[in-house]
Amino acid sequence: MARIAVVAGDGIGPEVVAEARKVIDAALPGVEATEYDLGAARYHRTGEVLPDSVLTELAGHDAILLGAVGDPTVPPGVLERGLLLKLRFSFDQYVNLRPSRLWPGVTSPLATVKPGEVDLVVVREGTEGLYAGAGGTLHRDTPAEVATEESLNTRHGVERVVRDAFARASRRERRKVTLVHKTNVLTHAGSLWARAFEAVAAEYPDVSTEYQHVDAAAMFLVTQPQRYDVVVTDNLFGDILTDIAAAVTGGIGLAASGSINPDGSYPSMFEPVHGSAPDIAGRGLADPVAAVLSAALLLDQLGHADAAARITAAVGAELAARTPGEAVRTAEVGDRIAAQVAA
Amino acid sequence: MARIAVVAGDGIGPEVVAEARKVIDAALPGVEATEYDLGAARYHRTGEVLPDSVLTELAGHDAILLGAVGDPTVPPGVLERGLLLKLRFSFDQYVNLRPSRLWPGVTSPLATVKPGEVDLVVVREGTEGLYAGAGGTLHRDTPAEVATEESLNTRHGVERVVRDAFARASRRERRKVTLVHKTNVLTHAGSLWARAFEAVAAEYPDVSTEYQHVDAAAMFLVTQPQRYDVVVTDNLFGDILTDIAAAVTGGIGLAASGSINPDGSYPSMFEPVHGSAPDIAGRGLADPVAAVLSAALLLDQLGHADAAARITAAVGAELAARTPGEAVRTAEVGDRIAAQVAA
Ligand SMILES: CC(C)[C@H](C(=O)O)[C@@H](O)C(=O)O
Numbered sequence: 074m075a076r077i078a079v080v081a082g083d084g085i086g087p088e089v090v091a092e093a094r095k096v097i098d099a100a101l102p103g104v105e106a107t108e109y110d111l112g113a114a115r116y117h118r119t120g121e122v123l124p125d126s127v128l129t130e131l132a133g134h135d136a137i138l139l140g141a142v143g144d145p146t147v148p149p150g151v152l153e154r155g156l157l158l159k160l161r162f163s164f165d166q167y168v169n170l171r172p173s174r175l176w177p178g179v180t181s182p183l184a185t186v187k188p189g190e191v192d193l194v195v196v197r198e199g200t201e202g203l204y205a206g207a208g209g210t211l212h213r214d215t216p217a218e219v220a221t222e223e224s225l226n227t228r229h230g231v232e233r234v235v236r237d238a239f240a241r242a243s244r245r246e247r248r249k250v251t252l253v254h255k256t257n258v259l260t261h262a263g264s265l266w267a268r269a270f271e272a273v274a275a276e277y278p279d280v281s282t283e284y285q286h287v288d289a290a291a292m293f294l295v296t297q298p299q300r301y302d303v304v305v306t307d308n309l310f311g312d313i314l315t316d317i318a319a320a321v322t323g324g325i326g327l328a329a330s331g332s333i334n335p336d337g338s339y340p341s342m343f344e345p346v347h348g349s350a351p352d353i354a355g356r357g358l359a360d361p362v363a364a365v366l367s368a369a370l371l372l373d374q375l376g377h378a379d380a381a382a383r384i385t386a387a388v389g390a391e392l393a394a395r396t397p398g399e400a401v402r403t404a405e406v407g408d409r410i411a412a413q414v415a416a
Numbered sequence: 417m418a419r420i421a422v423v424a425g426d427g428i429g430p431e432v433v434a435e436a437r438k439v440i441d442a443a444l445p446g447v448e449a450t451e452y453d454l455g456a457a458r459y460h461r462t463g464e465v466l467p468d469s470v471l472t473e474l475a476g477h478d479a480i481l482l483g484a485v486g487d488p489t490v491p492p493g494v495l496e497r498g499l500l501l502k503l504r505f506s507f508d509q510y511v512n513l514r515p516s517r518l519w520p521g522v523t524s525p526l527a528t529v530k531p532g533e534v535d536l537v538v539v540r541e542g543t544e545g546l547y548a549g550a551g552g553t554l555h556r557d558t559p560a561e562v563a564t565e566e567s568l569n570t571r572h573g574v575e576r577v578v579r580d581a582f583a584r585a586s587r588r589e590r591r592k593v594t595l596v597h598k599t600n601v602l603t604h605a606g607s608l609w610a611r612a613f614e615a616v617a618a619e620y621p622d623v624s625t626e627y628q629h630v631d632a633a634a635m636f637l638v639t640q641p642q643r644y645d646v647v648v649t650d651n652l653f654g655d656i657l658t659d660i661a662a663a664v665t666g667g668i669g670l671a672a673s674g675s676i677n678p679d680g681s682y683p684s685m686f687e688p689v690h691g692s693a694p695d696i697a698g699r700g701l702a703d704p705v706a707a708v709l710s711a712a713l714l715l716d717q718l719g720h721a722d723a724a725a726r727i728t729a730a731v732g733a734e735l736a737a738r739t740p741g742e743a744v745r746t747a748e749v750g751d752r753i754a755a756q757v758a759a
């Protein structure tokens with residue numbers, strides 16, 4: 074039976090993770106879960122972000138379920154670079170998977186888009202690009218200060234994530250992959266991405282392809298999100314585009330994500346796209362749907378496609394039954410979804 | 417009297433520029449315009465992108481009005497790096513100004529946003545960041561290929577554009593500046609931007625401030641564009657965010673921009689955000705409003721605030737009189753706006 078590590082984290086993290094675990098238990102009884110105390114709270118208490126011993130223990134699990142980490146009192150970058158990105162990079166989670174669907178029952182901020190019309194998935198590269206941490210500062214706090222950030226892109230790293238995107242597209246109905254980059258300005262990285270994309274596309278004659286600059290894609294996600302099926306893009310562009318995709322499909326409260334190591338050499342990690350939302354933490358008001366959908370991605374990745382599909386269907390029923398504008402109660406949502414999954 | 421250089425360019429460029437010039441003539445008779453043949457057509461004919469002699473001649477003008485350059489047969493980067501970015505960098509156009517308003521008569525794709533509610537301006541840095549061209553490729557076309565792009569940020573370059581944003585905000589009604597970056601991942605550049613922002617903010621106690629990560633800002637531009645007044649951000653983030661802002665306010669067909677050298681040591685350049693749109697070129701179907709609004713920004717920059725305001729008001733009247741979904745005729749739109757300006 075699967076052994077998962079749970080990092081509930083800060084703010085609403087523990088609240089939504091509790092519901093996700095309820096739902097996992099209902100869908101696949103017997104999953105073993107071990108909790109790890111990481112995040113802002115631990116950092117404040119002990120100064121530790123991610124001890125090596127914990128990293129080693131996490132590596133021994135089949136997957137990681139993460140709630141949300143961070144609060145405004147931690148300096149920017151400490152938990153992001155030290156915990157989230159450290160896990161993505163250490164565990165070589167090169168596929169950052171972010172599906173966006175406009176569910177029946179959910180209102181899009183877009184006037185012209187109807188539920189069921191948007192069903193896309195962004196395959197964001199997770200281990201390279203501007204996230205590599207290759208930057209520096211000279212002459213800090215003087216008029217001569219210069220700060221750099223370097224985007225590192227390897228053929229190895231790009232080709233494997235592009236291949237994952239094509240493999241996913243070939244299993245979907247529309248079988249289309251859109252490459253998003255900025256080849257007209259970032260000519261070196263852009264050319265590498267474009268050539269890798271072309272090479273992999275040749276292996277998938279049944280999958281149609283298109284290319285868009287990132288500024289155009291950001292625009293089309295607002296004006297015609299229906300046009301996308303699978304989108305493959307670099308780490309930073311994916312960060313931005315997936316928040317737009319979440320916004321047009323009802324908000325990051327519903328957006329799930331997986332940081333996946335498809336080779337299985339390290340555990341993959343699943344987490345809602347939303348943050349720790351300190352403003353509503355502790356009040357049972359957070360929507361656990363994003364965490365529950367992340368749990369479904371987790372089970373799917375571990376080979377339990379059936380349990381995952383039942384969770385996804387139950388989420389669909391939960392959302393379809395909602396009244397627009399109605400406040401949710403975290404535990405009640407989890408209870409309803411778990412009951413539906415068990416039924 | 418002002419002497420401007422006109423680069424009409426390719427595709428719909430010449431069509432929309434012709435209308436912008438009509439409107440300039442109506443608003444401020446006597447502006448001297450010299451045409452420069454640059455863009456895809458010249459590149460194909462002569463192989464030249466921007467001869468040094470032309471760069472020198474352009475430098476002798478008070479401002480540049482540009483239509484659109486490019487067509488799909490030119491390799492990516494040739495005209496962008498060789499012409500557009502070359503001009504922005506050579507003429508130290510460090511303020512890339514992009515206003516977005518939801519005009520009465522224009523339908524936003526957003527269900528909840530009404531005309532008059534969105535009125536923001538993005539002050540995008542124009543001479544640094546990932547646009548610096550500091551990238552390279554090793555082992556090209558081998559499995560060991562690596563490609564880099566470097567974001568270069570100087571205190572000098574950041575502080576001056578942030579100062580421009582605060583100066584603009586202090587002249588606006590809401591007096592608010594939002595800094596957008598990704599300080600939690602791009603910790604070096606992000607820290608430089610955040611510190612420069614804080615230092616300049618201290619000089620403007622009447623201007624309120626906020627900070628957002630770029631992914632959050634992309635989302636809020638879709639869910640709550642009303643919240644923004646002045647947004648200041650780096651070159652690449654600004655490229656993406658201004659296309660989103662254009663999309664939610666009726667599309668890039670209406671979006672104007674200025675690449676401004678506020679010191680006046682070189683000419684500033686004004687151009688619609690849209691491209692050369694080869695698909696509709698030559699048919700008189702392009703909306704010249706973005707080019708006309710760019711001409712208004714140009715006149716404003718040259719000290720003709722009054723003429724600029726009359727153009728802007730005439731555009732407002734034109735848009736308010738439109739029937740949603742109605743096709744436009746390029747020359748008729750220009751004629752109507754010019755007549756209104758002259759009246
Ligand atoms: C918190 C941050 C490091 C992270 C990212 O930029 O990847 C987040 O925005 C996300 O999208 O998962």
Ligand SMILES: CC(C)[C@H](C(=O)O)[C@@H](O)C(=O)O
Pocket residue numbers: 257258288496497500501655689
């Ligand atoms: C054409 C391209 C170089 C340019 C940019 O990226 O700045 C365009 O997208 C813009 O926004 O003016």
